[in-house]
Amino acid sequence: MWYSDKAPVTEKKYSKSILRYFKVGSHIGLTINPYQGCHHRCGYCYATYEWSPDFYDKIYGKINAHEILETELNSWGKKSILPVMISSATDAYQYAEARFGITKRCIQMLQQYQIPFYVFTKSTLILRDLDLFRNYTHNCFIVWSITTTDEKIRRVLEPGTPSTTKIFDTIKRFVDSAIKFALT
Numbered sequence: 001m002w003y004s005d006k007a008p009v010t011e012k013k014y015s016k017s018i019l020r021y022f023k024v025g026s027h028i029g030l031t032i033n034p035y036q037g038c039h040h041r042c043g044y045c046y047a048t049y050e051w052s053p054d055f056y057d058k059i060y061g062k063i064n065a066h067e068i069l070e071t072e073l074n075s076w077g078k079k080s081i082l083p084v085m086i087s088s089a090t091d092a093y094q095y096a097e098a099r100f101g102i103t104k105r106c107i108q109m110l111q112q113y114q115i116p117f118y119v120f121t122k123s124t125l126i127l128r129d130l131d132l133f134r135n136y137t138h139n140c141f142i143v144w145s146i147t148t149t150d151e152k153i154r155r156v157l158e159p160g161t162p163s164t165t166k167i168f169d170t171i172k173r174f175v176d177s178a179i180k181f182a183l184t
């Protein structure tokens, strides 16, 4: 088993930077990772190698992320800010977000500075922020990550994720609100 049989613990941490460049082929973008570690515990996760060995069991919330983000947005200047991916190495709407609200504060900051962004998620907690997205449809989209519609497989492969039925219900709410999306 790649994770312990106990629920993950959550802790606060303070970060010195939050906006990071990434490169995939010829594409260069920016990403924000509000958390280190991921409660979704996907067996195939590519992100574990760059983090701590307890990636699935200890989730760190970067509690000062929105303040660092504001400082970086001011110092970088708006012209140099590319669309921001939330997130590349964690799920920004995993359960820890219900406790910390870090992703929500970062999104509010991006909206305040009129920065385009897109969110990768397989979580239903994103519904909490539906109004935020609804008011920013011109400048954001969601990438819904769905591995399988077979619940038996999902429970083994992605044991911390919501059921497929719930994620499809969530997607429908976003589609009904005219929020752009992609599926992966």
Ligand code: SF4
Pocket: 038, 039, 040, 041, 042, 044, 045, 046, 047, 089, 090, 091, 122
């Ligand atoms: S949701 Fe993404 S970051 Fe989280 S465990 Fe799964 S693949 Fe890794």
